[in-house]
Amino acid sequence: MDDNQRSLLSLIVPVFNEEESIAPFLEIIDKELSTLDLELEVLFVDDGSTDRTFEKIVLAAEKDQRVKYLKLSRNFGKEAAMTAGIDHACGDAVVPMDVDLQDPPALIHEFVRYWREGYDTVYGMRASRKEDGRRKRASAGMFYRVFNRLSHTTIPPNAGDYRLISRRVIDIIKNMPERNRFMKGIFAWPGFSSIGVEYDRPARHAGETKWNYWKLWNFALDGLTSFSTWPLRVWSYVGGVIALLSLIYMVFIILRTLVLGVDWPGYASLMSAVLFFGSIQLISIGVLGEYIGRLYIESKKRPVYIVEKSTSKKGV
Incomplete structure (x- = not known):
């Protein structure tokens, strides 16, 4: 890839009742990515929020032409929201990330560097899970071990949705029509060259997590049944x-x-x-x-x- 060419990078940001996080997120994006030698698109996907999240996104889009949005008709879940973002993102590379700033935007510089070196997927890996409780750490570790042992598709341990994906991987993902979406497996399934970048995951900047143990259990079940018989x-x-x-x-x-x-x-x-x-x-x-x-x-x-x-x- 020509380093002098200003390609387009799309940030896909699924949100659900995150009105407190929109403005801080955009401020940090401006601060951390101002020196990035790429055109930027910030695509928010409002997954049926019931607070003022969508209003905040619309106001941001009126002030900044880089900000785009999709408003889904109801809450379809994060996997569906990410799918919507992937379908509508126009970038030469795409970065799905959370709005709560637990995915540090500064890491995108490292993602882009490896992408320009020829990697199609550059995924973030948690250096540790100290912020998680003992039960959550144990269950997460067990899930990755069981999934990778039973499935032909290997997902890197301690890697979330935060990653950079090249356009050719995105084009393949867009041709995967299944309704039960397990995005970690879908991201890994096309293959191609990939590399991990370790980082320390900070605490949430604002708002509360939407995940609980019941949702995590169903998420793990979806993953196993989607990629293993x-x-x-x-x-x-x-x-x-x-x-x-x-x-x-x-x-x-x-x-x-x-x-x-x-x-x-x-x-x-x-x-x-x-x-x-x-x-x-x-x-x-x-x-x-x-x-x-x-x-x-x-x-x-x-x-x-x-x-x-x-x-x-x-x-x-």
């Missing part, structure tokens, strides 16, 4: 092992009956077996239900998001 395949192995154990036990019962005569099994052992196998069946049906539910959603082919208002056309 192992939860389905494992029940074939479980069924095979149980069938083998049942056959061994049946042979044991027949031989014991032939040698010692007929006896009457106890009620406790019978109920234990019934409850055990019943629970196995319910769990396996639940896993099947997760995949069937996703197939049902995909088969409807509903749009991932609906744009109500926009100052940005779809990127080319």
